[in-house]
Amino acid sequence: MVKIIKDNETTFDALKDKTIAVMGYGSQGHAHALNLQESGLNVIVGLRKGSSSWVKAEGDGLKVVTVAEAAKAADVIMILLPDEKQAFVYYSEIEPNLKAEDALVFAHGFNIHYNQIVPPKNLDVFMVAPKGPGHIVRRTYTEGIGVPGLIAVYQDATGKARDLALSYAKGIGATRAGVYETTFREETETDLFGEQVDLCGGLSALIKTAFEVLVEAGYQPEMAYFETCHEVKLIVDLIYEGGLERMWHSVSNTAEYGGMTVGPKIINGYSREAMCKALERIQNGEFAKEFILEGMVNHPVLKAMERQEKEHQLEIVGKQVRECIPWLNKNIDDD
Ligand code: NAD
Ligand code: MG
Secondary structure (H helix, E strand, O other), rough: OOOOOOOOOOOOOHHHOOOEEEEEEOOOHHHHHHHHHOOEEEEEEOOOOOOOHHHHHEEEEEEEEEEHHHHOOEEEEEEOHHHHHHHHHHHHHHHHHOOOOEEEOOOOOOHHHHHHHOOOOEEEEEEEEEOOOHHHHHHHHHOOOOOOOHHHHHHHHOOOOHEEEEHHHHOOOOHOHHHHOOHHHHHHHHHHHHHHHHHHHHHHHHHHHHHHHHHHOOHHHHHHHHHHHOOOOHHHHHHHHHHHHHHHHHHHHHHHHHHHHHHHHOOOOHHHHHHHHHHHHOOOOHHHHHHHHHOOOOOOHHHHHHHHHHHOOHHHHHHHHOOOHHHOOOOOOOO
């Protein structure tokens, strides 16, 4: 069993006299910067001149400077830029401004694990990764709770990297929900696996395929949408709150029997083989290479797939259905 580190086992001591630079003010950046500042720590935000986030961060009461200036001024540098841009910004603006014993921090291990950023040996390098999107990291903090977090130490030049990581995790509220220790390799590989196989990739493919099967069999697309997409949330909420047991308990006996007996025929040996293949491509670096090269040529494959998906009947019908449900029309950035 892993040991879960709780709030009362951690202090702010390691960070108390340090300046923390949060690079980027997107999903994670805004949540980290605001939470750390409200925890009483000394925070600056590093951004591009002219970026729209600049005004926003200042409006939120934060001190904003360029990435290079922030790297120079800070002792602890958290990189919350898009993963595919981190290496370029790191080499051009961050590394030239670092001093010995500074700490370089990540919220995802990708760039370190796949050698896109190779930091000098005289730095602490660690990870603090909340297990949730930025707006939840922010909202739960303001509610006095938090999102669970992972920490991992990659390089410990000062002997204090782990203490710094725990203080940082406390500063964003993660210790309130428990902090787990991992490694850059484990975090990176499991994170990519989850998003490809189970969460974003697997789930969206499951929904789309089930929708297509019903529509091709002549059922109304609206009925297909409700069954294969809309109700996913109801089921996932039950699993999230109380595990599979609560979900099976809440659904009818018919749903439980049908689900238990047919589910494994749908996600079957073939699916398992495909999952193992996806894991292998994550472990041997093939996926990372493909994604990095795709980014270097401005994401042609990703853009084409986004375009095609927009035209999928599931998306068109879903939009019409959701328009009739006022509380579902909240903008994604509303909170
Ligand atoms: P994001 O795309 O929401 O935000 C990126 C920020 O970087 C924006 O403020 C953007 O203006 C800024 N930026 C982009 N290019 C820049 C440049 N050249 N110079 C300066 N600033 C620039 O990113 P995010 O989703 O917050 O992800 C940040 C990190 O957090 C990534 O490593 C990601 O893997 C990790 N992470 C994200 C989530 C999540 O749910 N979004 C969860 C856990 C970890
Ligand atoms: Mg993830």
